Amino acid sequence: MAGSTSLVLQPVTIGDLQLSNRIVMAPMTRSRADDAGVIPEYAADYYGQRAQAGLIVTEATNISAQGRGYPRTPGIWSDEQVTAWRRVTTAVHQRGGKIFLQLWHTGRMSHPDMHGGALPVAPSAIRPLGQIRVGDGMKDFVTPRALETDEIPRIVEDYRRAADKAKRAGFDGVEVHSANNYLLEQFVRDSTNRRGDQYGGTLSNRLRFPLDVVRAVIDVWGAKRVGIRISPVTTTPGETPLDSHTENTFASYIDELSKLGLLYVHGIEGITQQSRDTPASLNIAALRRRFAGAYIANNQYTLELAEKALAAGDADLFSFGRPFIANPDFVERLRVGAPLADAPKQYWYGGDATGYSDWPPMVALRGNQRSEPLVNQQ
Numbered sequence: 001m002a003g004s005t006s007l008v009l010q011p012v013t014i015g016d017l018q019l020s021n022r023i024v025m026a027p028m029t030r031s032r033a034d035d036a037g038v039i040p041e042y043a044a045d046y047y048g049q050r051a052q053a054g055l056i057v058t059e060a061t062n063i064s065a066q067g068r069g070y071p072r073t074p075g076i077w078s079d080e081q082v083t084a085w086r087r088v089t090t091a092v093h094q095r096g097g098k099i100f101l102q103l104w105h106t107g108r109m110s111h112p113d114m115h116g117g118a119l120p121v122a123p124s125a126i127r128p129l130g131q132i133r134v135g136d137g138m139k140d141f142v143t144p145r146a147l148e149t150d151e152i153p154r155i156v157e158d159y160r161r162a163a164d165k166a167k168r169a170g171f172d173g174v175e176v177h178s179a180n181n182y183l184l185e186q187f188v189r190d191s192t193n194r195r196g197d198q199y200g201g202t203l204s205n206r207l208r209f210p211l212d213v214v215r216a217v218i219d220v221w222g223a224k225r226v227g228i229r230i231s232p233v234t235t236t237p238g239e240t241p242l243d244s245h246t247e248n249t250f251a252s253y254i255d256e257l258s259k260l261g262l263l264y265v266h267g268i269e270g271i272t273q274q275s276r277d278t279p280a281s282l283n284i285a286a287l288r289r290r291f292a293g294a295y296i297a298n299n300q301y302t303l304e305l306a307e308k309a310l311a312a313g314d315a316d317l318f319s320f321g322r323p324f325i326a327n328p329d330f331v332e333r334l335r336v337g338a339p340l341a342d343a344p345k346q347y348w349y350g351g352d353a354t355g356y357s358d359w360p361p362m363v364a365l366r367g368n369q370r371s372e373p374l375v376n377q378q
């Protein structure tokens with residue numbers, strides 16, 4: 001049923017948000033902010049060009065300087081950052097789109113190079129496997145510093161402040177990043193949380209900080225403008241298993257999120273970008289059914305797969321990441337069945353407007369299926 005008749009491409013209302021279709025642009029870090037975490041002016045072009053998506057979720061955005069993990073990622077703690085984000089939300093709204101800001105704290109997935117030599121913070125002093133991108137290449141992860149108990153409520157307040165600033169920047173809502181083993185998931189999982197205080201040990205203690213964060217963000221926005229991203233299957237950054245009782249852990253987490261009345265859960269099915277495989281012990285459809293709000297499904301979706309999942313009642317919205325990089329008019333291309341351009345990896349992270357906000361829409365291609373950014377044609 002590809003093309004204009006597809007139900008995936010028809011308007012839908014979730015909560016009080018009217019979306020022009022069920023396609024969501026997935027959050028994608030593109031590493032083009034300056035050292036002060038301010039998004040560049042051409043980010044407004046990039047996001048505005050992609051406003052055909054029913055909903056855009058921005059690249060992960062640091063709630064505080066402490067939350068940073070990677071060079072040139074944007075923030076939402078300074079007024080300068082808010083002003084720059086306002087240009088983005090204005091551009092998307094002018095084109096009839098909706099946009100949520102993804103709120104991020106990387107926790108242990110960071111490096112002292114990002115913190116003037118100080119250690120990144122985490123629930124427990126457990127080093128992630130592997131390496132991390134820093135300013136001048138890749139470096140080994142370090143053992144993070146375990147947060148003191150009284151530091152944790154202060155991070156909750158950082159989330160509250162960031163949520164408030166997102167409101168002032170004109171976003172339609174926020175998505176709490178609780179996936180991919182960043183700080184919130186580090187608290188949730190028992191391989192990364194070995195705390196002995198009220199934030200660790202039992203499952204309800206491990207969920208305390210993430211749920212405090214969600215409640216603080218709801219205080220600012222109301223539950224119907226807050227979503228959350230989770231990745232039950234992920235193994236990032238290499239530990240297996242991340243959790244000794246994944247299904248039970250996420251069942252409780254989702255039950256609590258459902259009680260809070262959140263707008264949506266955004267699930268990464270399988271391992272992000274790598275595979276859709278899910279261990280037999282984990283029933284994603286059953287987990288999804290525990291949640292009363294909308295469910296955004298992600299990871300290697302195609303229009304056909306989305307149509308099947310929608311028809312089966314398995315998901316409400318579908319987020320696409322990589323296809324949006326080189327196809328600003330991705331939704332229109334799905335509608336007419338046009339070929340998709342592929343973005344070389346060299347453009348994914350870092351650089352400037354090239355390979356970012358200069359990908360042409362179909363109309364500019366005039367029948368020539370060019371897959372290089374415009375600037376390379378000049």
Ligand SMILES: Cc1cc2nc3c(=O)[nH]c(=O)nc-3n(C[C@H](O)[C@H](O)[C@H](O)COP(=O)(O)O)c2cc1C
Nearest residue numbers: 026027028029059060272273299300320321322348
């Ligand atoms: C360049 C790039 C950057 C990404 N950055 C983020 C991010 O900031 N936050 C996040 O939750 N996921 C991030 N992801 C994961 C995507 O949101 C998505 O889960 C993944 O690309 C799988 O979807 P796809 O198969 O449609 O691309 C990123 C993926 C890519 C390719």
